[in-house]
Amino acid sequence: MSDINELSFEDAYAELEAIVLKLESGELSLEESVALFERGRRLSEHCQTLLDQAELRVSRLTDDGRLEPMN
């Protein structure tokens, strides 16, 4: 599994949703459940952190394909 801190919000959120679904299905060993639970908790924390720290970045695409920051 990938390092949670490297995950984009989208990926972390999707994985969190998937984990909840998987736990709901109930076809897991206790050990697997515990591992998923712990990862899920860390994913939700990561998502919250990303939202808290987010700052809109705006750039302009030039004709030659460069991105110039605008803010």
Next chain:
Amino acid sequence: MLASYSVAELTAYIRDLFALDDNLQDVWVSGEISNMTRAASGHWYFTLKDSSAQIKCVMWRSNAERQTFTPANGDAVLVHGAVNVYEVQGVYQLYADLIRPTGIGDLYAEFERLKAKLEAEGLFDAERKRPIPKFPRVIGVITSADAAAFRDVQNVLRRRFPLAKVVLSPCLVQGDEAPADICRAIERMNRHAEVDVVLLVRGGGSLEDLWAFNDERVARMICESRAPVISGVGHETDFTIADFVADLRAPTPSVAAELATPNIDDLRHSIRTLDTDLQQLMASRLVSHGDALDTMRRSLRHVSPEARVRTLRQRIDDLNSRALAAERNRLALWGERLSARTLALHAANPRGILKRGYAIVYRSDDGRQVASVSDASPGVGLTIQLHDGELKARVEDKDSHERYKRTLF
């Protein structure tokens, strides 16, 4: 006396005739503007005339403010509204809600022609529309860098989903050069930027101002966009060809930005919900594992060999005690036999017989038992054993013995 009406009654009667006439309540009138007056209240008063007639017109402030076209005296216009009676002055007038320059008719025809053509080609088909991603990482914006629309978009994105990166591909949004420039901007985006969704936006303006978004080249280029396109051109009431081709149409630039993004507050909420779900699931999982363990423990006790061992052990005990009993019986039997033999033995003991008065006779010289008269001849010494001792005797012949007896008595 003749029946008569008051002026008010008559005027009210005429007013109702106008009000009940569908043609008068929803009518387009073409003519030329004159006597244009913009009152301080914001209402517009003017006269619409042609070569042979005129009609007074009013446009209330609420409608006047929404007009993208500002009419001036002498303008040929098409006015929409309802004709009603103004009782105070006893006049009828056109209460206008829309004014368009007449020249615009050509543009409308062009719009309808292009719309029908592209629709026939299937460019507006619902199956062509691509889904808008839930969490766009990069949002492309195609508009003018200085436009209010771009600021509006940024404000909405900053508020709703600041996780996104915004890439502006700038272009002209009005004028003859605009269609080609918009196409270049889309192309630039396709070639150089990995965007998840494109917002094609422009603020409100007159029909001519928005015309670039009714251009066939622009329409086709929207179809070529690698990322799904949300259009947000003009105001809510403005529909452009770009809106029909876009994967999603937003009534305004701000709404386009909203449709492209989740709301951060909703996100926080749903993350909290997921987190709660997670904890509840884990708790119930632990409980159910605990229950399963209990059940298993009970089943285990059920199938345990312990019971069988106990049964077997009991059986062994049974067998043991039976064996013991059998042995005891056997011993008892032997005991009985033994005592019977002992009795018999006792009975056979010659000493016992002696007690009853019998005697055993031995020859004294050789100790042999005298069992028959032939065993001892007269003169032989005998030992007669009695139960309490021995007598010594000598065998006599019959005659001398008899004599002796007589002699004695």
